C-alpha cells in the first residue's frame with residue numbers, strides 16, 4: 001500500500017505543474033510539506049512595456065520560470081530538502097546536488113524578480129532605504145551605476161543584486177547562473193532586496209546583445225515600495 005501510494009504520488013508530482021502541491025497536500029502522506037507554489041505573475045505580460053516587452057515576459061514566466069519550478073519540484077521529491085523552505089535549502093546549498101541548486105535558485109530568483117518590478121515602478125527609493133543608499137553609495141545615481149556595472153560585467157548568465165549583509169549594511173553583488181546571495185556557496189552572503197536577471201533570455205528579443213541598454217531601462221519598472229519593504233524586513 002505504501003509503495004502504491006508512493007508510485008501514485010510520484011505520478012501526480014510528474015503529471016502537471018500547477019496543481020502538484022495542492023493534489024499532494026490533499027493526499028497528504030509523504031510529501032505533504034512540499035507545497036511549493038507556482039504563483040501567478042503579479043501583472044499582465046505586457047504591463048512592463050515598453051521597457052520589458054510582452055513576448056519576453058511571456059516566455060520568461062511561462063517557459064523558463066515554469067521549467068525551473070517543475071524541475072525543482074521533481075528533483076526535490078526524494079531529497080532531504082523535501083519539506084524545507086527554500087531559505088533552509090539555500091542555507092545548506094553545498095549539501096545538495098547542482099540540479100537543486102540551479103532549479104531552486106531559478107524558482108526563487110524569478111519569483112523575487114517579478115515582485116521587485118511593477119507597471120507603476122520607476123522613480124526613486126523611499127524612506128529609510130533612500131537614506132541607506134545615499135549613505136552607502138554616495139548618491140542614488142552612483143548606486144545605479146554600480147548596480148548596472150555589476151550586471152554588465154557578469155560574464156555569461158547570472159544576476160545582479162542589492163542585499164543587506166549580517167551587519168545590516170547594503171552591498172551590491174553579482175552571482176552566476178541561478179545562484180543568489182542567500183546560498184551558502186556564494187562569496188558575499190546577505191538578504192537580497194533588489195535583483196535583475198541578466199540571462200540573455202531576460203532581454204535578448206528586445207535588446208539583442210545590448211545588456212547595458214536593458215539595465216538602463218530596468219530602472220523604469222523597479223518597484224521601490226517592494227524593495228523598501230524588503231529592506232525594512234531585512235534590517236529589523
Ligand code: MN
Nearest residue numbers: 064197199202
Ligand atoms: Mn530568467
